[in-house]
């Protein structure tokens with residue numbers, strides 16, 4: 354992915370302004386900065402969930418977003434995302450949440466089930482498959498959201514402050530597991546965080562945002 358002079362305005366306010374960067378394939382990058390500096394907006398622009406006001410976003414040299422237009426929608430960008438609020442469906446079981454993440458894959462039913470099971474196993478929550486998200490701890494819910502994101506075998510894993518509700522010990526454990534998982538699945542991760550320690554543990558590169566622009 355490459356951002357070229359990207360700006361995003363909401364009702365005249367600049368959430369991000371004139372940011373340019375490129376992500377190194379196969380390397381993890383942190384998007385770091387205080388609350389409100391434009392981290393989630395940047396991640397959503399990358400995913401194709403927001404349309405830029407100015408600039409271009411490239412993927413393998415192709416323009417995928419430009420001013421006021423999405424040329425390649427989220428589902429063809431090869432990415433899995435864990436949202437800040439996790440966005441699990443409360444009325445669906447853990448398994449059905451993961452199956453929903455696979456619903457756009459054109460695969461036979463049994464293979465879809467197998468992939469969902471594998472993703473749950475990789476994230477250590479296979480025994481919770483029939484439970485509802487509301488009956489799980491915060492850490493377990495984070496793992497389910499992670500399983501749903503990786504089940505379609507994306508090239509990119511986008512994590513929006515997925516550890517903010519975890520205690521330090523659980524956070525470190527999950528970070529280590531994600532490190533192993535992403536190496537194993539050859540995933541390029543983009544981690545949004547306000548915590549430099551998280552960034553340092555998982556990522557070799559960091560983009561520091563401040564009030565909508567790149568500081569470092």
Ligand code: ADP
Pocket residue numbers: 363364367368386387388389390391392393394395
């Ligand atoms: P961060 O994730 O770093 O906390 P965000 O990207 O969520 O920051 O937000 C950056 C700025 O854009 C904030 O001032 C926020 O209020 C504003 N913003 C984000 N999303 C919207 C939206 N949908 N409508 C209006 N303003 C928004």
Ligand code: MG
Pocket residue numbers: 392393394437513
């Ligand atoms: Mg945010």
